[in-house]
Amino acid sequence: MVNVLINAPKTAKRGSIVEIKALILHPMETGFRPGANGRIIPRNIIERFTATWNGTGIFDMEMSPAIAANPFVSFFAVANESGTIGLRWTGDEGFVVEERIGIAVE
Amino acid sequence: MDRRRFLAGAAVATMVTTVLPCGPASATPEAMAAAIAKVVGNAPVREGRVSLDLPPLVENGNTVPLVVSVESPMTEADYIKAIHVFNEKNPQPDVFSVRLGPRNGRAVVGTRIKLGDSQKIVAIAETSGGQFWSASADVIVTLAACLEEAT
Amino acid sequence: MTFVRGVLCLVIVLASSWAVAQGTADKGGADTRRSGYQDMGEALQKMQADDTANPGMLFVQLGGQLWGKAAGAAGKSCADCHGGVASMKGVAARYPAIPKGSDSPVDLEGRIDLCRTANQQADRLPSGSRELLALEAYVAHQSRGLPVSPPDDPRLAPFRAHGKDLWQARQGQLNLSCANCHDDNAGRKLAGVTIPQAHPTGYPIYRLEWQTLGSLKRRLRNCLVGIRAEPYAYDAPDYVMLELFLMDRARGMPLESPAVRP
Numbered sequence: 135m136v137n138v139l140i141n142a143p144k145t146a147k148r149g150s151i152v153e154i155k156a157l158i159l160h161p162m163e164t165g166f167r168p169g170a171n172g173r174i175i176p177r178n179i180i181e182r183f184t185a186t187w188n189g190t191g192i193f194d195m196e197m198s199p200a201i202a203a204n205p206f207v208s209f210f211a212v213a214n215e216s217g218t219i220g221l222r223w224t225g226d227e228g229f230v231v232e233e234r235i236g237i238a239v240e
Numbered sequence: 241m242d243r244r245r246f247l248a249g250a251a252v253a254t255m256v257t258t259v260l261p262c263g264p265a266s267a268t269p270e271a272m273a274a275a276i277a278k279v280v281g282n283a284p285v286r287e288g289r290v291s292l293d294l295p296p297l298v299e300n301g302n303t304v305p306l307v308v309s310v311e312s313p314m315t316e317a318d319y320i321k322a323i324h325v326f327n328e329k330n331p332q333p334d335v336f337s338v339r340l341g342p343r344n345g346r347a348v349v350g351t352r353i354k355l356g357d358s359q360k361i362v363a364i365a366e367t368s369g370g371q372f373w374s375a376s377a378d379v380i381v382t383l384a385a386c387l388e389e390a391t
Numbered sequence: 392m393t394f395v396r397g398v399l400c401l402v403i404v405l406a407s408s409w410a411v412a413q414g415t416a417d418k419g420g421a422d423t424r425r426s427g428y429q430d431m432g433e434a435l436q437k438m439q440a441d442d443t444a445n446p447g448m449l450f451v452q453l454g455g456q457l458w459g460k461a462a463g464a465a466g467k468s469c470a471d472c473h474g475g476v477a478s479m480k481g482v483a484a485r486y487p488a489i490p491k492g493s494d495s496p497v498d499l500e501g502r503i504d505l506c507r508t509a510n511q512q513a514d515r516l517p518s519g520s521r522e523l524l525a526l527e528a529y530v531a532h533q534s535r536g537l538p539v540s541p542p543d544d545p546r547l548a549p550f551r552a553h554g555k556d557l558w559q560a561r562q563g564q565l566n567l568s569c570a571n572c573h574d575d576n577a578g579r580k581l582a583g584v585t586i587p588q589a590h591p592t593g594y595p596i597y598r599l600e601w602q603t604l605g606s607l608k609r610r611l612r613n614c615l616v617g618i619r620a621e622p623y624a625y626d627a628p629d630y631v632m633l634e635l636f637l638m639d640r641a642r643g644m645p646l647e648s649p650a651v652r653p
Contacts, residue, residue, distance in 0.1 A: 137449065137453065139449055139452060151345035151346055155350075155443050155444065157443075157444070157448070157449055158449075159449050159453075161602070162354075162602075164331070164354070187343070190343070192341070192343045192344065193339070193340065193344065194338065194339040195336055195337070195339075195349075195351075196336060196337045196338075197336050198332055198334045198335055198336060199330075199331070199332065199354075200327060200332065200334070200335045200336075200353050200354050200355075201335070201336060201351060201353060201354070202302060202303040202304070202351075202352035202353055202354050202602070203302070203303070203602035204446045204449060204602070204603070205352070206305075206350070206352050206444060206446065207349070207350070207351050208307075208349070208350035208351070208444075209338070209340075209344065209348070209350075210345050210348055211343060211344055211345060212342075212343055212344070212345040214343075295432050295433070297432060299431060299432060299435060299584070299599070299653035300599035300600055300653035302599045302602050303438075303446075303599040303602070305434050305437075305438060382582070382583030382584055
């Protein structure tokens with residue numbers, strides 16, 4: 135099941151700046167909250183979110199438990215060539231999600 | 241104001257008082273200062289160039305939209321290489337850090353954060369030349385009235 | 392500490408209920424009904440209005456994936472019988488309703504449950520499960536912007552009347568009725584929170600307090616717990632009856648699903 139919503143333009147003028155927005159389903163459990171049984175619910179967060187453009191790193195975010203559940207991130211990138219934007223989320227309990235979208239630059 | 245309404249008001253207030261959650265131990269202004277020192281070292285941090293966009297009054301601290309924008313040409317010669325956000329009262333002072341470069345075109349990042357209580361938020365930007373700029377905002381968090389049953 | 396804060400709250404609430412003149416709907420004039428959307432600050436309104444930022448849309452997308460997935464002994468997907476989801480346009484606006492061959496109303500969740508058990512011959516999806524909420528959000532999203540239009544079915548009247556009785560009955564340790572807050576004190580602050588008029592136009596909603604999508608039933612349970620009443624059992628018909636009353640009260644207001652609420 136795809137649990138990610140990515141929004142970026144499908145086409146862009148060369149040299150223009152595009153906005154990339156991404157939402158992902160994730161509880162971002164802080165590790166500070168007691169559960170129903172009174173015991174602390176173990177931490178389960180996304181620790182890192184990175185973006186590449188045709189393989190080159192363009193954005194790297196380190197998250198903490200203070201990032202809201204179902205994390206939303208928006209950032210910008212210069213559209214210099216057509217190709218693939220890759221997004222990757224990694225975190226506790228072996229969490230890894232990778233998504234790619236295409237962008238045509240003319 | 242008649243007596244009945246007064247009593248209803250009191251009952252409503254009781255409802256609020258009974259559901260106030262108590263949070264875990266929290267970071268302190270000192271912890272935040274220490275976390276900031278870890279990032280900037282001994283370099284001076286100047287106010288300016290950074291703007292920190294948060295709603296002044298937060299209706300629920302679980303999801304608070306935040307945008308940090310930094311003035312910068314974002315060229316190879318002069319760009320923002322990192323943005324760090326800290327808070328003073330959550331259990332940990334670090335909120336997030338991002339690494340940026342000229343490929344971003346604009347030094348702007350948006351996300352959503354959790355705030356357990358009203359507090360100060362600080363954003364610090366690091367330029368490619370190694371300078372630090374900052375902005376801070378005071379946020380007021382209201383607590384939800386009707387919460388979940390404890391199951 | 393909490394105690395001190397509690398006392399402060401008490402003082403603030405009393406002071407404000409003293410100061411604010413009673414301002415409820417003017418009878419027989421303009422439509423003074425407001426969606427909870429209008430009581431939210433600009434930041435949350437923007438979060439709801441922008442589909443690329445509304446976290447409820449994650450669940451709508453998930454619902455879209457489930458819509459095409461075969462399930463149960465019948466081996467059929469929702470799409471096998473209903474085709475494209477466009478066939479669901481307007482459906483959420485007229486629930487709760489009485490399904491064919493039955494004599495009591497079900498809400499949208501209950502209707503999907505019927506299809507799941509009778510038509511797909513699959514196990515029930517638990518109330519509040521991510522799958523059921525996602526399907527509900529996917530169906531309800533098709534009615535976004537459409538006016539709430541309860542069906543003209545005279546058989547619904549007694550159920551709706553019972554819902555109205557529930558709305559007006561004082562209950563719980565705080566001895567408050569829904570109407571005490573949502574009719575008599577809507578628009579006032581309850582320790583910083585604006586009391587909404589309680590229109591069910593956004594469901595399922597992404598509630599920040601829950602940090603996830605949730606149903607109207609869950610929202611109603613929260614208010615029952617808030618007044619320290621025992622919430623009705625999960626499968627009690629009372630929820631559907633309250634929903635019938637609330638949808639009638641919101642007749643004509645636009646649906647917003649998936650709405651965002653604090």
